[in-house]
Amino acid sequence: MTAKIRPAKGAPYARILGVGGYRPTRVVPNEEILKHIDSSDEWIRSRSGITTRHWAGPEETVAEMTLAAAGKAIADAGITPEQIGAVVISTVSHFKQTPSIATEVAHRLGTGRAAAFDISAACAGFGYGLTIAKGLVVEGSAEYVLVVGVERLSDLTDLTDRTTAFLFGDGAGAAVVGPSEEPAIGPTVWGSEGDKADVISQTVPWDDYREGGVEKFPALRQEGQTVFRWAVFEMAKVAQQALEAAGITSDDLDVFIPHQANMRIIDSMVKTLGLPEHVTVARDVETTGNTSAASIPLAMERLLATGQAKSGDTALVIGFGAGLVYAATVVTLP
Numbered sequence: 001m002t003a004k005i006r007p008a009k010g011a012p013y014a015r016i017l018g019v020g021g022y023r024p025t026r027v028v029p030n031e032e033i034l035k036h037i038d039s040s041d042e043w044i045r046s047r048s049g050i051t052t053r054h055w056a057g058p059e060e061t062v063a064e065m066t067l068a069a070a071g072k073a074i075a076d077a078g079i080t081p082e083q084i085g086a087v088v089i090s091t092v093s094h095f096k097q098t099p100s101i102a103t104e105v106a107h108r109l110g111t112g113r114a115a116a117f118d119i120s121a122a123c124a125g126f127g128y129g130l131t132i133a134k135g136l137v138v139e140g141s142a143e144y145v146l147v148v149g150v151e152r153l154s155d156l157t158d159l160t161d162r163t164t165a166f167l168f169g170d171g172a173g174a175a176v177v178g179p180s181e182e183p184a185i186g187p188t189v190w191g192s193e194g195d196k197a198d199v200i201s202q203t204v205p206w207d208d209y210r211e212g213g214v215e216k217f218p219a220l221r222q223e224g225q226t227v228f229r230w231a232v233f234e235m236a237k238v239a240q241q242a243l244e245a246a247g248i249t250s251d252d253l254d255v256f257i258p259h260q261a262n263m264r265i266i267d268s269m270v271k272t273l274g275l276p277e278h279v280t281v282a283r284d285v286e287t288t289g290n291t292s293a294a295s296i297p298l299a300m301e302r303l304l305a306t307g308q309a310k311s312g313d314t315a316l317v318i319g320f321g322a323g324l325v326y327a328a329t330v331v332t333l334p
């Protein structure tokens, strides 16, 4: 017989309740990158907008950076670690396949027995994590969910590749998602384009390296111009769709937080979307570089910490990257 199953009961809606970031202490200027590649500070600044990035030291592991960012987000949300029911961590640069980094973090934070798992969605990782968290809170599987984007991309950077050496940075950005009486995370417009898998990827799989087939440790490589065009043309459309899905226009926006990949991509998206003057645009890439899954929460935290954005502001966030994958949504800032 088919028994009648009691449905799960969650919150009416979900919201971001707190954010926190961690940037490694070592600041790496363009001059240091130039030791390894034939380029110039002027070229890097004009093509990418990046002047400095943070690179993690040996002690600043994926776990330590995550714990630092998560601790701040939990305090910002005004909850205790025991209240967290699930931990979702997005990363492509945690080099131990199993167990997940999320279980270690859940334990060391003192969450008790929170569900914990990692996801791999590259630079769209925060949007993917946020979407999962919203679902868990509304469906009732967790009252509070910790979402973290964390990367040590310096470990996956070929310092001698002049098309990528200056782009990447390290760091962690965290958010606590919990119950809300009002809608505060809009519908997610997300997807993947696996036919473009070769456009950004790891140079070789781990097992090729292990078996001695290649000498160089795997690194990130990309077709810069292809990514650039895709981001500017296709991602602006996705951002527009996220506004429409949330039932608002760019006039209703206070803040725009695109993935921090390249200042020229950010500027082009702002133009294509026709964002009004009053919209604050995250330009964290200048001093943080591209930190993949960490980039949006790091930028969000900095805008709030510096007073450029405030609690209750309406923000459009969009992440995009290797896969290719993307995720965009409108949120109310914590």
Ligand SMILES: CC(C)(COP(=O)(O)OP(=O)(O)OC[C@H]1O[C@@H](n2cnc3c(N)ncnc32)[C@H](O)[C@@H]1OP(=O)(O)O)[C@@H](O)C(=O)NCCC(=O)NCCS
Pocket: 037, 038, 039, 040, 043, 044, 047, 048, 123, 162, 163, 164, 200, 222, 223, 224, 225, 227, 228, 261, 262, 265, 290, 320, 321, 322
């Ligand atoms: C990487 C990127 C900054 C390169 O800028 P670009 O304007 O596309 O540069 P191009 O690749 O067209 O190269 C232009 C010229 O500069 C040269 N060049 C490439 N890297 C250089 C460097 N570091 N310094 C100086 N010259 C360089 C090229 O050889 C080329 O020379 P040529 O015209 O004589 O052939 C840009 O493509 C980019 O940001 N793409 C998106 C990257 C991204 O966001 N990736 C992650 C997405 S999640």
